[in-house]
Amino acid sequence: MKFNNFIYCTMFFVSMNCGGKSVDVEEDLSSNFNKALKFFNNEKYSRARDEFEYIIKLDPGSQLANESQYYKGESLFKIKEYDESWITFDRYIRFSNDINKIEKSRFRICECAILSSNSYQRDQKQTKRALKQLQMFIEDFPASTLIQSAEKSIIELRYKLAKKEYEVGRLYLKLEEYESALIYFRSVLNSYYDTEFADEARIGIIFSHILNENRKGAKRYLKAEKDRFLKSEKYSLAESLILETESGFKLHHYYQLYK
DSSP states (O other): OHHHHHHHHHHHHHHHHHHHHHHHHHHHHHHHHHHHHHHHHTTOHHHHHHHHHHHHHHSTTSHHHHHHHHHHHHHHHHTTOHHHHHHHHHHHHHHOOOHHHHHHHHHHHHHHHHHHOOOTTSOOHHHHHHHHHHHHHHHHOTTOTTHHHHHHHHHHHHHHHHHHHHHHHHHHHHTTOHHHHHHHHHHHHHHOTTSTHHHHHHHHHHHHHHHTTOHHHHHHHHHHHGGGOSSHHHHHHHHHHHHHTTTOOOHHHHHHHHO
16 A cells, blocks of 8 residues: 555656646747747748757647747748648647637648649649649638638639640640540540630640541531630631631641641
């Protein structure tokens, strides 16, 4: 019995000492946090990142360390280290109860994905990832003041993806791979029907049929799609392309292919 009492007393004093140590460490690091915040506010983001990282390593799991995660993420974002910034914000979100900063962190993750994406000529994996993050943000924070920015970014990303598909279709057209060209033009219409590339894809499909000596197919397609063209001038262009090439191609027709 005396032995058990000894164990309980020992555990009590150890827990008291550990708790006191944690408080003391956090109090000691408050000056470091203020120093880091000063660097951050003075736009010395690399210095700020290092100071916040020091707090996180020295007292992990504390409120001060979690707050440092947020500002570390911001510092990394400012110096364009987007992958590390994404990871840091993700860690912050897992342990934070501050709904306002969680919302800001989620949007920062969206921005990190956007700014890490390639131009339309290159791989679009990151662009699709950014699009997914933005759609999740809108679903999770429908009343956010950042919704308008998120929706604008979605339009821009979908434009990039549509252009990628369309340009691949045009490349196959130039290579006289007409069936492959049709696959990509149809992909534009299926996934990005509300972008300006939809009408361009329709013209591309008509051009593919004509070049593949399927003039009847071009005419049938134009008739079927007449009311789906977003702009009347694009419909007129498609119609004239069929009529003017009846007697053969001229130089300005090939410009349509190589522009």
